[in-house]
Amino acid sequence: MAPILTSSKFTDRVTHLQPEGAYAVLARAQALEAQGRKIIHLEIGQPDFPTPKNVSEAGINAIRAGKTKYTPPAGIPKFREIIAGYAGNLRGLKINPEQVIVGTGSKPGLFFPTLALVSPGDEVIYPDPGFPTYEAMIRVAGGIPVPIPLREENQFSFDLDIFDAEISDRTRLVILNSPGNPTGGVIPVDDLKHIASRAIEHDTWVISDEIYTQLVYDNIEAHSIAELDGMLARTVIVDGFSKTYSMTGWRLGYMIAPVGLAERLELLITHATGCTAAFTQYAGLEALTGPQDFVSGMVTEYQQRRDRMLELVNAIPGLRAQRPQGAFYLFPNIKSFGLNAKQIATRLIEEAGVAVLAGTDFGAGGEGYIRLVYATSMEDIEEGVQRMAGWFRSL
Secondary structure (H helix, E strand, O other): OOOOOOHHHOOHHHHOOOOOHHHHHHHHHHHHHHOOOOOEEOOOOOOOOOOOHHHHHHHHHHHHOOOOOOOOOOOOHHHHHHHHHHHHHHHOOOOOHHHEEEEOOOHHHHHHHHHHHOOOOOEEEEEEOOOHHHHHHHHHOOOEEEEEEEEHHHOOEEOHHHHHHHOOOOEEEEEEEOOOOOOOOOOOHHHHHHHHHHHHHOOOEEEEEOOOOOOEOOOOOOOOHHHOOOOHHHEEEEEEOOOOOOOHHHOOEEEEOOHHHHHHHHHHHHHHOOOOOHHHHHHHHHHHHOOOHHHHHHHHHHHHHHHHHHHHHHOOOOOEOOOOOEOOEEOOEOHHHOOOHHHHHHHHHHHHOEEOEEHHHHOHHHOOEEEEEOOOOHHHHHHHHHHHHHHHHHO
């Protein structure tokens, strides 16, 4: 008889791992739908738009042309060159192709630099609430997670007083996400300058997760900390195609790092995934060099949805939501109702048929909030928030 595996037989680097809350809520929503319930999905953070036709055709044509073999681990040279120019122009930076490493989505751009830079016992600062992968990758690397609260009154940027108290010579890495998940907040330039000065003072690296950098509204610009003096040499920019080009299932992203670090990251790619699918890279090349009207049209639609969801949510007595500046998330404050975030999220799906995420799915700092996604139809936004309004009134 085979031995029963228990958690004591696994290493510390995996026993702490937990599922992402979005997948657990999605599974429950699908179970309720199988019972005949109609569930409004406001929980999954992916665009509801199809991949642009020209991009899909480029991928299909690449397969037809036999582009189905291995590529260099860091990516097809022409693709790296195009990314360097595109990403540099977007941020006002001079980026060399040798700094660009292509990956299977943006998550390798988060995990692999952490593995390359963080040794056991090193401290890593990250946003709370924030993308769950941040804490996971810190712990897998053996680092010590140091969460910094995001403040609603500051567009969900870092509490800089706590940041200053926590950063030290023990801090190996600071993780930023702007525009941010789950809050939709954009870090103000003055805050970036403050963070940069402390990073330089303590000789600390930065991973800047910029996957939502083009999804910004009201003529706001999301600046990269790498734009500031002295920061490109100590920053890893992480970006990809999932959100901007609605390519979540294509698994295509990239990291931009100083050349010495990029060489180490290429080796991690070599031994972890080998390379990114060639036809996916050709689709990405078309995304960057083809017409960009899809992106501008999608952002316009998101802003309209954001405005409508914000209007409806803020009309519910007891709810209060900041106007998100980027991404496609609303992060309403639910503290007036006397229930915790998980209780409200659970009851909303079970009793109102609306799938949302508890703020605590993104860390302890998310208590008192829920996350709503407006990357869905206007009809679902209106029906979903209407259902929520009725449920909150019944409390």
